[in-house]
Amino acid sequence: MSFQIKLQGTDISFVCQPGQTILDAALKSGISLPYSCRKGICGNCAGSVTEGNIQPHGSLPFRHDNCAEGQVLFCGCEPSTDLVIQPTSWKRSEDGAPKTFTARVYRNELAAPDVSVLQLRLPAGKKIKFRAGQYLLIRMEDGSSRSYSMANAPHESDGVTLHIRHVPGGYFSSRVSTLKPGDTLDIELPYGHVDLDEQDNRPVVFVAGGTGFAPVKSILDGLLKKKAQRQLALIWGARDPSGLYMQSAVEKWQKFWPDFQFVPAVNTVPTTSHGNSYFVGRADEALACRFNDLNNHIIYICGSPGMVEAVRQTALSCGASPKDIHTDSFVEGPASQ
Numbered sequence: 001m002s003f004q005i006k007l008q009g010t011d012i013s014f015v016c017q018p019g020q021t022i023l024d025a026a027l028k029s030g031i032s033l034p035y036s037c038r039k040g041i042c043g044n045c046a047g048s049v050t051e052g053n054i055q056p057h058g059s060l061p062f063r064h065d066n067c068a069e070g071q072v073l074f075c076g077c078e079p080s081t082d083l084v085i086q087p088t089s090w091k092r093s094e095d096g097a098p099k100t101f102t103a104r105v106y107r108n109e110l111a112a113p114d115v116s117v118l119q120l121r122l123p124a125g126k127k128i129k130f131r132a133g134q135y136l137l138i139r140m141e142d143g144s145s146r147s148y149s150m151a152n153a154p155h156e157s158d159g160v161t162l163h164i165r166h167v168p169g170g171y172f173s174s175r176v177s178t179l180k181p182g183d184t185l186d187i188e189l190p191y192g193h194v195d196l197d198e199q200d201n202r203p204v205v206f207v208a209g210g211t212g213f214a215p216v217k218s219i220l221d222g223l224l225k226k227k228a229q230r231q232l233a234l235i236w237g238a239r240d241p242s243g244l245y246m247q248s249a250v251e252k253w254q255k256f257w258p259d260f261q262f263v264p265a266v267n268t269v270p271t272t273s274h275g276n277s278y279f280v281g282r283a284d285e286a287l288a289c290r291f292n293d294l295n296n297h298i299i300y301i302c303g304s305p306g307m308v309e310a311v312r313q314t315a316l317s318c319g320a321s322p323k324d325i326h327t328d329s330f331v332e333g334p335a336s337q
């Protein structure tokens, strides 16, 4: 049985089909709510149900540390009656419903020993519409899908570039380096709620772990294209310098924004690097060391869930306001359909 869900304080309501989560029903109806992973892990879709009853969606968790008193995760529950909900924010989606394409591998290169940069092109005449910081799903032969962030800026719309870390034993990522030009992949996009406000001129500190660099690159290349003038900084963490695989992009930003601060944070530095320009330690430690006053700063964190949470806690302890911290967690495993 389907249920009506109303946004509190508005006359906007939408239908939730049987077995659909509150989040998916909103997205399908063109209502954009904050979210990232859709797997109950990142906590970005926390909000309140002010009237009606809900039930868990399968085995997904519907509570999270990010949930304030009485809040639930909209990706982890479905209605069992009509509802009134109060998300932390909402807007009418500019993206429209995600579209499916059969994309062709155009180029596939190893950028680091365990990172493939995969360029996909669309059939002639097709354009991809997405916003910097969003992600796509790649459909697998077994019916599951995997999420990957676009690394190219939205104005480069004839294809997408993905940065994919090889997870040992991973169903898709461990064989991504075997894909050859001309091979096809079914992709669906755009996904992801991006709430970095381009009109807000406060300084931004990006903190990326490994291939968490991909959406950061998309956002920074997009800002560069618009010749945005902002105070920008990037902390990029990896196990060792080989994991910081695209220095040419960083050099381009440093050239355009002479005050651009780049902090490469690595756990180990080979003796040949002398260790001079590296911060030796984790990304959260680099943040605390180099940016101890984050009051009135915007923080954008992207990478593994553990790294994202550690950096979020550090940002809070350095004075960042929770509403100015934006996170994009690369939660492992198949995405929900």
Ligand SMILES: Cc1cc2nc3c(=O)[nH]c(=O)nc-3n(C[C@H](O)[C@H](O)[C@H](O)COP(=O)(O)OP(=O)(O)OC[C@H]3O[C@@H](n4cnc5c(N)ncnc54)[C@H](O)[C@@H]3O)c2cc1C
Residues within 6 Å of the ligand: 036, 037, 135, 146, 147, 148, 149, 150, 163, 164, 165, 166, 167, 168, 169, 170, 171, 172, 173, 174, 211, 212, 214, 215, 304, 329, 330, 331, 332, 333, 334
């Ligand atoms: C919104 C979003 C955006 C993402 N964007 C990117 C991106 O741009 N680049 C990127 O490289 N990844 C990204 N990911 C992660 C990606 O979707 C896959 O989870 C990852 O590539 C592993 O898929 P797989 O099929 O190889 O592994 P699976 O077959 O799904 O997993 C195999 C095994 O490896 C473990 N595992 C899976 N992923 C990891 C991991 N990251 N670290 C440690 N163990 C793991 C699993 O628990 C499982 O035991 C993103 C995830 C989300 C939710």
